[in-house]
Amino acid sequence: MYNLLIAAGVAILTLSLFILAFNLTWWSALLIAMAMSLVAYLLAVRFIMKKVMAIIEIAGKDLQAQRFEKAIRGLKDALKYGKWQIYVEAQINSQIGSIYYIKRDFSNAFTYLEKSFFKHWASMAMLAICYMKRQKKDLMISTFNKAVQWTPKESLLWSLYAYCLNDGGETGKAVEILEKGLKKLPGDAHIKENLEALSEGKKMKMRNYGDIWLQFHLENAAAVIQKRHMAAVGGRMPRRKNAKR
Numbered sequence: 001m002y003n004l005l006i007a008a009g010v011a012i013l014t015l016s017l018f019i020l021a022f023n024l025t026w027w028s029a030l031l032i033a034m035a036m037s038l039v040a041y042l043l044a045v046r047f048i049m050k051k052v053m054a055i056i057e058i059a060g061k062d063l064q065a066q067r068f069e070k071a072i073r074g075l076k077d078a079l080k081y082g083k084w085q086i087y088v089e090a091q092i093n094s095q096i097g098s099i100y101y102i103k104r105d106f107s108n109a110f111t112y113l114e115k116s117f118f119k120h121w122a123s124m125a126m127l128a129i130c131y132m133k134r135q136k137k138d139l140m141i142s143t144f145n146k147a148v149q150w151t152p153k154e155s156l157l158w159s160l161y162a163y164c165l166n167d168g169g170e171t172g173k174a175v176e177i178l179e180k181g182l183k184k185l186p187g188d189a190h191i192k193e194n195l196e197a198l199s200e201g202k203k204m205k206m207r208n209y210g211d212i213w214l215q216f217h218l219e220n221a222a223a224v225i226q227k228r229h230m231a232a233v234g235g236r237m238p239r240r241k242n243a244k245r
Helices: 002-020 026-064 068-083 088-102 106-113 121-133 137-150 155-167 171-184 189-199 211-216 221-232
Strands: none
Touching (some): 026 088, 088 106, 088 121, 106 121, 121 155, 121 211, 137 155, 137 171
């Protein structure tokens, strides 16, 4: 990473300068060199991250305006800064992969999600679901395990993990995952509700998480909207009035 190389270069230059020019002892020069290196590194990081965040902010506005392709192009342009700072490339890949996934372009999504940031729980969950749909159960489990390890306080993540296990016929393991999630998030209403549902042999209640659940495309959005409409009119589809003759 270029920022680390810059910091190392500043350290070597400072160390040489203070030993040769100022005739300081090596350990005194080393302390000064380390301090200068740290300052150089922090300044370089701040400079690069400011540019990256500006691009992400613009991409966010494009997403709000439904300009998906423009947002993706902007984020792809930011990948060039991945050579400068560690994890920048992975974080941008997470963003790009998530957008493709939401658009149901799963082929392109998978390419970027495979290189996503391990602390970006949503993209990690999407990657795990991609593995599930590709019949790669072991990779699905290892991806979910990595996601909950780094983001243990996200309720939906635990429920998604359990949902995918249950969907694959492993209700017992799904229950175990929800029990682990409940230990990390004591009293979480959604996890408790899903745990009770599985224990009683019922379907998990994922719609309680709101529209964010629909972004993972594990349930047909149109069907959900239709059911909401039916509930709003008392569980019945509205009758069509007979046309007057």
